[in-house]
Amino acid sequence: MDVRRRNNVVVTGPEDGPVLVLAHGFGCDQNMWRLVLPALARRHRVVLFDYVGSGRSEPTAWSEERYSSLAGYAQDVVDVCEELDLRDVAFVGHSVSAMVGVLAAQAAPERFGALVMVAPSPCYIDSDGYRGGFSAEDIDELLASLESNYLGWSAAMAPVIMGNPDRPELGEELTGSFCATDPEMARIFARTTFLSDSRGDLDGVSVPTLVLECAHDAIAPREVGAYVHDRIPGSVLVTLEATGHCPQLSAPQATAAAILRFLEHPR
């Protein structure tokens, strides 16, 4: 299948600009990057995509087997890089995608030049000596929460997306697909995300890396940011004075500025 269509690949920014690949996390799609896109695409060639199973990706390309491990999502990233023949990619991954980027750089090291991990967490569940922030029961609760929302998902979401008088810039093209995913695929993505433990992969990161965390993040607490920074040799840790798990939405200017500053002087 055509990878561009499969992953709803969108490319923007100057053709000869250095390449930035922006990867969304669990819960939404490439629209997560909207508020930082103008700043990032001024001088960079920006590649956006949706993981299979999210956003406007091709649902027939989804299989439970492939997308039940982060390696499956990493393969999507590698596929996109190969399809567009991208080199020296600066990969910006939000949330679980930060770890997907680590795995993709392991699988195809020749294509990646830098890594930006936005609100990363290599392991969400507490275990001896490690604090991820959640227990296994908490994750079950999230899955239940997902299910109860999908009961009325389309009914609840469609009017929201259609009528949006306050933010006309979001435009009509979002209608019907904004962050809406198939419940089964979302459930698998949630399980894969929150039950993953990629702590062992951090040591293998060899490209310049920025760890971008929020000061108040309910999903990736600061201990986790410090842990990631500590485990990746030579990484840069930047803490944004932002609340929530999505600084690209809650603090877009600061987020874009931190990313661009790092890309200018990666080490």
Next chain:
Amino acid sequence: MCRTEEDPEPREPDGAKDGDRTTDAAFSALLEDSVEELYESAPCGYLSTLMDGTIAKINSTLLEWLGTDRETVVARKRFADLLTVGGRLYHETHFAPLLRMQGRITGVALEMRTGDGGRLPVLVSSVVKHSGDGEPLLIRTTVFDASARRSYEQELLRRQREAEEARRQAEEARRQAEADRARLTEALAALQRSLLPAELPVVPGLETAVHYHTASPDRLGGDFYDLFPLDGKRWAFFLGDVSGKGPRAAAVTSLTRYTLRTAALHDADPAGALGTLNTVLHERYTGDDPRYCTAIFGVLEPDRDTGEVTVRLASGGHPPALVTRADGTAHFLPTPGGLLVGVLPDPHFVTATTVLAPGDTLLLYTDGLTEARTGPDRTDLYGDEALHAFATRLAGPPPGGLVQALTALLDSLGDGVDDDTALLALGVPARPGAM
């Protein structure tokens, strides 16, 4: 209903006329609520937060539901802090991003934590208030108690899962049944192949043709035939019909075939071979499940010098063989009075002999042919006479032609052929130019 407009002050109902002072006064009395009173005691929770979620204002209804007080939450907690952990994860990954992107979000199911450690299922809607120049200022949120609705949804969800599980099981059962059926069909085909020769052997100076049709849907027939060498000079053949149809009949067919083959190798006397079969069937199928068959067993002895073939055969209760001659005539080879094979302990089998000259053909058949229905019921059967007339009309057909013509005849009878049918034709090819 909860309103989130700037000014929730109720207006006078349209129906109140100036002249209707009494009604108007009654309304005023009922609507003495201040705006503040409406906000605090509304039948839903109200909540205003800063953009980072910090609670700035909360109404009494929601405080009561959560079993907490204003001092504990205002300026101290964020909206997400009021949620269960699962709800908080959902809030961070779905609710907050969508609200940021769209400026509003409606009817999202979440669970809030109550002071006594319980959970309150709620439906939450939020809208972002923007400043005049479009900067987001604060988030207004309404919270509805969804306990009843949630249990209804849980029930729906449970039923949906049950239905999906039932569908999955049914699909699995169907797949299993199909696999079983395929395996059974294959087993039956293998069994069926063991009952009949894959193809007839080549007999020098003899032309052969067969037709075989099973009436039962499992394709296991009760008719059987065979042709096989005895000692390099002679050949044995048989054709018969066991009682019944289907798998049980097939078991008898199998026993019959291998008994006759073995008997013939031991003693090539036709009546003797049938006698051995009789002993075996009679011994094997006694009591509740008597099984028997009719059969013609014969030995062919070609004469290399003349090209003629001597046929010596014996019949156990089977319809007589038909001989068509090169001169166009046809006649039955009578074997009257022969007993069914397997019924009596010591039966007598009738023997007959004929010589097939070039152009002559010997036809063996089962009653599937002669007892095929030609009318709507069993009062009109094809019969011996019709067969004789049919063969006569063909005027000395070669075996292939005879079997082909009879097969076409059977096809034309359609549903009338309701029993297994076997045809075996053995003939000496006509001399070139003899016809």
